Amino acid sequence: MTPRHQRTVGRRKVLFALGGAAVAAPVVAAIAPHALADPAPKSGTKAAAGPLPLTIVNNSGAFDNANVHVYIVGNQDGKQVRVTPEGTLAPISLSDNGPDGFTDYALSLSGSGETRLSLPYMSGRIYVALGAKLKFKAVADGNGNAALQYPAGWVTSDPNYGVLHDCAEFTYNTAGMFCNTTMVDMFSVPLAIRLTGSKDQTTGTIREGGRDAAFAAVKQVEEFSRLVVDDTRIIAPGHGLDAGLFPDDYFAPYIDEVWSTYTGKDLTVTTNAGTFTGRVRADRFTFDGPAQVGFDKPSTRDVLFCDGKLAAPNDGTTGPVAAVLGAGFNRTTLISHPAQPTTDAATFYGTDLTNHYSKAVHAATEDGRAYGFAFDDVADFASYIQDTAPTGFRLTLTPF
Incomplete structure (x- = not known):
């Protein structure tokens, strides 16, 4: 598929x-x-x-x-x-x-x-x-x-x-x-x-007890806890950010670390169009390959919505690379895995600073x-x- x-x-x-x-x-x-x-x-x-x-x-x-x-x-x-x-x-x-x-x-x-x-x-x-x-x-x-x-x-x-x-x-x-x-x-x-x-x-x-487990898991992470609305719903962190319920700089340390890491070495991203090789130059993540594509440093909101600086146009080149980067940021696998996309789910959400909402809903299914x-x-x-x-x-x- x-x-x-x-x-x-x-x-x-x-x-x-x-x-x-x-x-x-x-x-x-x-x-x-x-x-x-x-x-x-x-x-x-x-x-x-x-x-x-x-x-x-x-x-x-x-x-x-x-x-x-x-x-x-x-x-x-x-x-x-x-x-x-x-x-x-x-x-x-x-x-x-x-x-x-x-x-x-x-x-x-x-x-x-x-x-x-x-x-x-x-x-x-x-x-x-x-x-x-x-x-x-x-x-x-x-x-x-x-x-x-x-x-x-x-x-x-x-x-x-x-x-x-x-x-x-x-x-x-x-x-x-x-x-x-x-x-x-x-x-x-x-x-x-x-x-x-x-x-x-x-x-x-949803596995038995999975809904309750997801609510509990999100609630126990301080930055995510306000996303839980009683026993009614868990709001996704992007919407929480827009509503003032989630810190707008949450991913900033991880984003900075990604930029710092790939100033000195390459990140490869494989898509249907081929493999792109990227490195941060002049504070812009620039990839060469089937086409040259580049990304300015995203914000936490850009990461959560996979938009803004990580927007994915339907061009067959920038779009697929942006999608893989968006996934890598949310799953916090970009630093640990310089070849993307990562396919081993056991490596996802392995850091304290990660998308704990997405981690919880995956664990619930x-x-x-x-x-x-x-x-x-x-x-x-x-x-x-x-x-x-x-x-x-x-x-x-x-x-x-």
Whole structure:
């Protein structure tokens, strides 16, 4: 499988486009979520055909089916859409807002047992809300088109801040099904996805006691402790930084050490385009290889969001190198391993100063895969699966 950080669409740009509501002004989702696929099937592969059977299973043990609400929202052909209970697509409309100013796009689960739905071609998110419904607001975007404000569980002023909720992401089109469980923004509800088709795959399953262990692990690290919101969610440190809950210079000592280390020796980064060899010159990390690419010294925020000085354009050269650097910073493997990307998970997060949030959510999953930061797919450690000939998709709320 081609590593996702080497594909044509960058996660980080997509993540910001689906950021939900910000403190100062709402942000409207404009393009598809993180799980983006190639636009067409590869030669010789079987194309996905028609609506995909979707099964929702509530094994949470904490909420019965009547108190679990599902939302399927996203984009198709550049337009924002939602899935109706009948499995059809409906455009987002300003008239969908009710008297309270919000839409009600909730899909109810069956009275008991599994709930079977139908998923049409689209890119989007499947949200689950437990105990209360989510408040999505239809608004006009900058071009006057109807768009949707997404929940932002990391923003205290967001109307959904008090609602226990989470989501999985997907792109389903003629090329197949491409999906993940995500903790890039936050971790709250244990979710697992199973994709059947040319093979049977599962990822995202939280091990027994894993949710509690993740909350406890993050809470015991002083700089990360304020990211834990009661028993509701853990906010990702990047969002915590923006909210004043996380130190904006946390990674500064490690960043400085990386710059100092590679002033005197080379770092190699291997991508699909080839191997790049880099060294810090005049305070800029410059790489030679298939192309010359360079990076100014990033900030802690740049590291956590894999953006800013570590932005990954879709150019096939700078983008892949930036993704590998972003992963190396978050996993704190850059100094110990001068050949990147590192593929031995036992070497990740081995320093006291590391991304303890990502470390905790990886430790919480049965397969060790999670999306703790935007380029956690580097070396295939993300909770991401795909199939070019899918026959069914299953989303399970696993025990708390």
